[in-house]
Amino acid sequence: MDESEIIWRPDPDAAARTRIARFMKQHGLDSLAALQRRSVEDPEWYWDAVARDLGWMWTEPYRRVLDASRGIQWPRWFEGGRMNLAANCLDKHLAAGRGARAAVISEAEDGEVRTLTYRELSREVGRLANALRRLGIGQGDTVGIFLPMSQEAAIAVLAVSRIGAIYAPCFSGFGAQAVAARLEGCGARALITADAFSRRGTAVAMKQTADEALAEAPSVERVIVHRRTGATIPWTPGRDVWWHEAVAGEPEACEAAQVEADHPCLIIYTSGTTGRPKGTVLTHGGFGIKNAHDWAYCFDMDERACMFWVTDLGWLMGPMLITGTLLMGATVVLFEGTPDYPKPDRLWALCERHRVTHLGISPTAVRALMPYGTDWIRSHDLSAVRLIGTTGEPWNPEPFRWLFDNVGGSRVPIINYTGGTEISGGILSGFPIAPIKPCGFTGPIPGMAAEVFGDDGKPVREEVGELVITRPWPGMTQGFWKDPGRYEETYWSRWPDVWVHGDWAYVDKDGFWFIQGRSDDTLKIAGKRLGPAEVESVLVGHPAVNEAAAIGVPHAVKGEAVVCFAVLRPGHAPSEALRQELVERVAHQMGKALKPERLLFVRELPKTRSAKIMRRVIRATHLGKEPGDLSSLDNPGGVKAITEAV
Numbered sequence: 001m002d003e004s005e006i007i008w009r010p011d012p013d014a015a016a017r018t019r020i021a022r023f024m025k026q027h028g029l030d031s032l033a034a035l036q037r038r039s040v041e042d043p044e045w046y047w048d049a050v051a052r053d054l055g056w057m058w059t060e061p062y063r064r065v066l067d068a069s070r071g072i073q074w075p076r077w078f079e080g081g082r083m084n085l086a087a088n089c090l091d092k093h094l095a096a097g098r099g100a101r102a103a104v105i106s107e108a109e110d111g112e113v114r115t116l117t118y119r120e121l122s123r124e125v126g127r128l129a130n131a132l133r134r135l136g137i138g139q140g141d142t143v144g145i146f147l148p149m150s151q152e153a154a155i156a157v158l159a160v161s162r163i164g165a166i167y168a169p170c171f172s173g174f175g176a177q178a179v180a181a182r183l184e185g186c187g188a189r190a191l192i193t194a195d196a197f198s199r200r201g202t203a204v205a206m207k208q209t210a211d212e213a214l215a216e217a218p219s220v221e222r223v224i225v226h227r228r229t230g231a232t233i234p235w236t237p238g239r240d241v242w243w244h245e246a247v248a249g250e251p252e253a254c255e256a257a258q259v260e261a262d263h264p265c266l267i268i269y270t271s272g273t274t275g276r277p278k279g280t281v282l283t284h285g286g287f288g289i290k291n292a293h294d295w296a297y298c299f300d301m302d303e304r305a306c307m308f309w310v311t312d313l314g315w316l317m318g319p320m321l322i323t324g325t326l327l328m329g330a331t332v333v334l335f336e337g338t339p340d341y342p343k344p345d346r347l348w349a350l351c352e353r354h355r356v357t358h359l360g361i362s363p364t365a366v367r368a369l370m371p372y373g374t375d376w377i378r379s380h381d382l383s384a385v386r387l388i389g390t391t392g393e394p395w396n397p398e399p400f401r402w403l404f405d406n407v408g409g410s411r412v413p414i415i416n417y418t419g420g421t422e423i424s425g426g427i428l429s430g431f432p433i434a435p436i437k438p439c440g441f442t443g444p445i446p447g448m449a450a451e452v453f454g455d456d457g458k459p460v461r462e463e464v465g466e467l468v469i470t471r472p473w474p475g476m477t478q479g480f481w482k483d484p485g486r487y488e489e490t491y492w493s494r495w496p497d498v499w500v501h502g503d504w505a506y507v508d509k510d511g512f513w514f515i516q517g518r519s520d521d522t523l524k525i526a527g528k529r530l531g532p533a534e535v536e537s538v539l540v541g542h543p544a545v546n547e548a549a550a551i552g553v554p555h556a557v558k559g560e561a562v563v564c565f566a567v568l569r570p571g572h573a574p575s576e577a578l579r580q581e582l583v584e585r586v587a588h589q590m591g592k593a594l595k596p597e598r599l600l601f602v603r604e605l606p607k608t609r610s611a612k613i614m615r616r617v618i619r620a621t622h623l624g625k626e627p628g629d630l631s632s633l634d635n636p637g638g639v640k641a642i643t644e645a646v
Contacts, residue, residue: 005437005438005510006435006436006437007401007404007410007436007437007438008404008410008413008414008435008436009435009436010413010432010433010434010435014432015432015433018300018432018433019296019297019300019301019302020032020035020296020297020298020300020431020432020433020446021433023035023049023053023297026053027049032431032433032434032442032443032446035446036443036444036446039446039447040444040446040447040448040449040471043065043066043447043471043472043473044065044066046446046447047065047066047077047078047289047447047473047474048065050289050293050447051078051289053296054289054292054293054296054327055092056083056088056288056289056292057083057087057088057091057092058081058082058083059082059083059084059258060080060081060082060083060258061080061081062078062079062080062081062261063079063080063081064078064079064080065077065078065079066079066472067079068472071497072471072472072497073487073488073491073492073497074478074479075472075476076262077261077262077285077286077289077472077474078261078262078285078289078474079261080260081260081261081285082258082259082260082261083258083259083261083284083285084161084162084164084256084257084258084259084284085161085265085284085285085287085288085323086125086158086159086161086162086256087162087256088288088327089158089323089326089327090118090121090122090125090158090326091122091256092329093118093303093326093329094118094119094122096329098118098303098329099117099118099119099122100117100118100119101117101118101303101329101331102115102116102117102331103116103117103118103120103121103154103326103331103332104116104121104151104154104322104326104331104332104334105306105331105332105333105334105354106149106150106151106154106333106334106335106336107333107334107335107336107337107350107353107354108150108197108198108336108337109197109198109199109200109201109336109337109338109341110198113353114150114151116151116154118329121151121154121155121158122252123252124151124155124247125155125158125159125162125254126159126162126250126251126252126253126254127247127250127251127252127254128155128156128159128243128246128247128250129159129160129162129163129254130247130250130251130254131224131246131247131250132159132160132163132165132190132224133163133254134250135190135222135224135241135246136189136221136222137160137163137165137189137190137222138163138164138165139163139164139165139257139259140164140165140166140264141165141166141189141190142165142166142167142168142186142187142188142189142267143156143160143165143166143167143168143188143189143190143191143192144167144168144169144170144179144182144183144186144188144190144191144192144193144220145157145160145167145168145169145170145191145192145193145313146169146170146172146174146179146191146192146193146194146206146209146210147172147192147193147194147206147226147313148172148194148197148204148206148228148336149172149311149312149313149318149334149335149336150194150197150228150334150336151334152192152194152226152228152243153313153318153322153334154322154326154332154334156192157169157266157313157319157322157323158322158326159254160192161265161266161284162254162256162257163254163257164257164259164263166186166264166265166266166267167265167266167267168182168183168186168188168266168267168268168269168279169266169268169313169314169318169319170182170183170313170314171312171313171314171315172197172199172204172206172312172313172314172336173199173204173312173634174209174314175209176209176210176212176213176216177213177216179209179210179213179217180212180213180214180215180216180217181269181277182269182277182279183213183214183217183219183220184216184217184219185269185277185279185481186267186279186481187219188217188219188220189219189220189221189222190220190221190222190223190224191210191214191220191222191223191224192223192224192226192243193206193207193210193223193224193225193226194206194207194225194226194227194228194229195207195225195226195227195228195229195230195231195233196228196229196231196233197228197229197336198229198336198337199336199337199338200337200338200341201341201342203229203231205231205233206228207225207231207233207234208233208234210223211234211236220239221239222239222240222241223236223239223240223241224241224242224243224246225240225241225242225243226243227242227243227244259284260284260285261283261284261285261286262283262284262285262286262478263283263284263285264281264282264283264284264478265282265283265284265287265288266281266282266287266319267279267280267281267282267481268280268282268314268316268319268421270420270421270422278480278483278486278487278490279480279481279482279483280421280422280477280480280481281477281478281479281480281481282424282475282477282478283478285474286424286474286475286476286478287319287323287424287475288323288327289474289475290423290424290425290473290474290475291320291323291324291327291424291425291475292324292327292328293425293447293474294324294417294425294426294429294445295320295324295325295327295328296328297431297445297446298415298417298426298429298430298431298445299358299387299389299415299417299432300387300432301324301325301328301330301358302328302329302330303328303329303330304330304357305325305328305330305331305357305358306330306331306332306333306354306355306356306357306358306384307321307325307330307331307332307333307356307357307358307360308332308333308335308350308351308354308356308358308359308360309321309359309360309361309389310335310339310347310360310361310362310365311360316420316421316424317360317391317392320424320425321334321360322334331354333350333354333356335350339361339365339368339369340368340369340372343376344369344372344376345376345377345379345380347361347369348376348377348379348380348382348407349380351380351382351384351385352380352381352382352384355384356384356385357384357385357386357387358385358386358387358388358389359385359387359388359389359407360388360389360390360391361388361389361390361403362390362391362392362393363390363392363393363394363395363396363399363400364392364393364547364607364612364613366390366399366400366402366403367396367399367540367546367547368546370399370402370546370569371546371569371570374406377406377407382407382409385407385408385412386412387412387413387415387432388403388404388407388408388412388413388414388415389414389415389417390403390414390415390416390417391416391417391418391419391426392612393612393613394439394514394515394516394517394531394533394536395416395438395439395533396439396533396536396537396540396541397438397439397537397541398537398540398541399540400414400438400439401438404438413430413432413436414430414436415429415430415431415432416428416429416430416436416439416440416441417429417430417441418441418503418515419445420501421477422476422477422491423473423475423476423477424474424475424476424477425445425475426445426448427444427445427448427450427467427469427501428441428442428443428444428445428448428450428467428505428513428515429441429442429445430442437510437512439514439537440508440512440513440514441512441513441514441515442512442513443511443512443513444513447473447474448469448473449469449470449471449473450467450468450469450470451467451468451469451470452465452466452467452468452505452506452507452513453465453466453468453495453498454466457494457495457498460507461507461509462506462507462508462509463506464504464505464506464516464531465504465505465506466494466500466501466503466504466505466519467500467501467502467503467504467505467515468495468498468499468500468501469498469499469501470497470498470499476499502518502519502520503515503516503517503518503519504516504517504518504519504531506531515531515533516531516532516533516534517531517532517533517615518615518616520616521551521615521616523535523550523551523552523560523562525552525559525560525561525562525593525594532549532550532551532615534590535548535550535562535564535586535590535594535596536548536549536550536564538585538586538589538590539564539566539582539585539586541585542581542582542585543569544568544569544572544578544582545566545567545568545569545582546567546568546569547566547567547605547613548564548565548566548567549564549565549605549613549615549618550562550563550564550565550596550615551563551564551565551615551618551619551622552619553597553619553622553623555597561596561597562586562594562595562596562597563596563597563598563599563600563622564582564583564586564596564598564599564600565599565600565601565602565605565618565642565645566582566599566600566601566602567601567602567603567604567605568601574601574646579599579601582596582599583595583596583599600645600646601645601646602641602642602644602645602646603641603644604635604637604638604641605618605638605641605642606618606621606633606635606638606639606641606642607633607634607635607638608633608634614633614638616628617630617633617638617639617642618642621639621642621643622642622645627639
């Protein structure tokens with residue numbers, strides 16, 4: 001192993017105290033590799049042992065861990081077991097005497113901080129759950145949630161789950177069309193929203209947006225509105241009701257609906273390359289147990305932890321942040337604002353103020369914070385942070401090291417984590433008991449039978465291939481909402497009984513895994529296939545470049561040529577000299593065959609609200625083609641920026 005590439009190694013004593021190490025010791029497993037091997041060879045043993053280790057609360061025990069009689073595409077997990085996800089988030093901890101522990105801390109952009117203990121959260125959830133039932137919402141009904149990341153988001157998620165209804169989260173910054181598509185797609189009977197909230201000092205008119213969306217979503221019968229700012233809002237009598245009025249007089253206790261483990265819990269929409277968004281169905285047992293599993297064994301979380309992740313309810317990391325943290329009996333921090341407003345140290349001040357132990361952040365957010373320098377970080381006490389999590393997109397080495405050195409003080413592991421909405425969590429991860437390479441993953445998460453396949457459908461090493469999964473796991477989506485055929489076509493159509501995730505992956509000579517981008521973003525230049533992240537990392541490694549995107553365009557000789565888009569750091573301006581320097585940098589480091597055909601400077605890149613660069617949108621826009629579904633686009637100006645690139 002090349003020792004120079006390892007930037008962090010676990011302290012043996014600290015590693016022995018981790019939850020995953022204790023689990024391994026309990027079952028006589030002497031290495032992470034041995035755990036991974038047994039977990040995929042005997043999934044029924046593994047997931048039964050996990051559910052027991054997590055202390056999962058069942059009202060009726062399951063008769064069978066896994067029933068795969070309908071095929072690998074449609075497994076039934078924990079068959080016969082009855083439970084409720086919200087009860088596992090709350091009731092279990094109240095019974096264990098944790099009622100006075102802080103459950104949810106929410107911070108608004110203006111600095112207002114509100115805290116709910118587990119006991120207080122349980123009461124608020126009970127009141128809203130009873131209000132929903134009184135308004136006619138019951139088991140199996142779908143409820144849209146269009147809220148900022150506030151304590152009300154946590155209350156709403158748990159209240160809907162408690163009555164056995166299904167929630168459909170929407171990004172807080174969505175426009176009316178995107179909200180309407182999700183409400184109409186799942187046939188929502190109710191919507192929970194807010195009057196407005198503030199982002200970067202500007203009011204986001206949520207109720208107005210909701211009303212515009214509801215004109216295209218006639219299934220919605222009731223709208224519950226949280227008075228967040230007191231803004232003047234449109235109102236429809238008989239349909240709309242204030243949250244505080246709806247819960248007034250409602251009992252604080254609400255009996256949890258006892259549902260089967262595979263009962264739907266949420267429908268979360270993901271955008272495809274074209275066509276309508278896909279409604280991914282996740283379940284009480286699958287989503288809950290997979291979420292808690294990853295929080296416990298990948299991120300080493302226990303009841304003493306305080307977790308904050310820069311996210312939104314409309315990205316799966318939002319529901320995971322809330323649910324996973326509460327399942328562990330820990331404290332979750334929710335933040336309505338942005339990491340660099342009103343000052344560049346907002347994120348670091350929040351971490352210091354709430355003594356955050358687990359910080360989650362995306363590569364894009366790190367790249368956005370880097371130009372502000374490190375003085376903003378050093379002005380805050382981040383000693384409570386003991387683990388940094390990251391997901392959302394492939395890393396470049398420079399921002400990874402910047403995060404490790406300056407935020408983690410070269411002492412804190414960065415747990416790189418990747419999976420997807422359809423997974424209920426991660427496929428690959430780092431672990432607090434394993435060495436870390438920049439941008440890499442230790443390997444598949446226990447219970448995930450992941451592989452890298454070449455074009456022939458056989459495993460490959462030291463070459464780029466498709467990330468696949470060959471066995472079922474709890475948490476895998478129970479199809480797309482009312483569209484099973486599209487689900488099977490999306491994930492199961494390339495090779496028999498093999499889940500094709502849509503990411504390019506690479507396993508190096510030392511066994512570390514790397515994600516190279518979405519497989520539909522693949523570059524194939526002169527017969528060589530590579531992920532765009534390789535080219536982008538070369539560009540971002542230049543001191544003038546903050547972000548980059550690489551796409552492939554048709555070429556008469558090579559088949560495809562590389563075109564790059566670069567966002568410069570403050571203090572650097574586009575020039576022909578810089579353009580040539582960057583082009584030659586790629587050619588020198590990647591080989592002359594991969595020399596970019598063009599390099600264009602651009603003020604911003606189009607991204608999703610989960611901070612992923614939308615390369616297919618960049619490619620389509622650059623080629624003058626229809627970009628497809630844009631409902632998850634965070635910055636509409638990013639598309640125009642591509643047309644104005646120089």
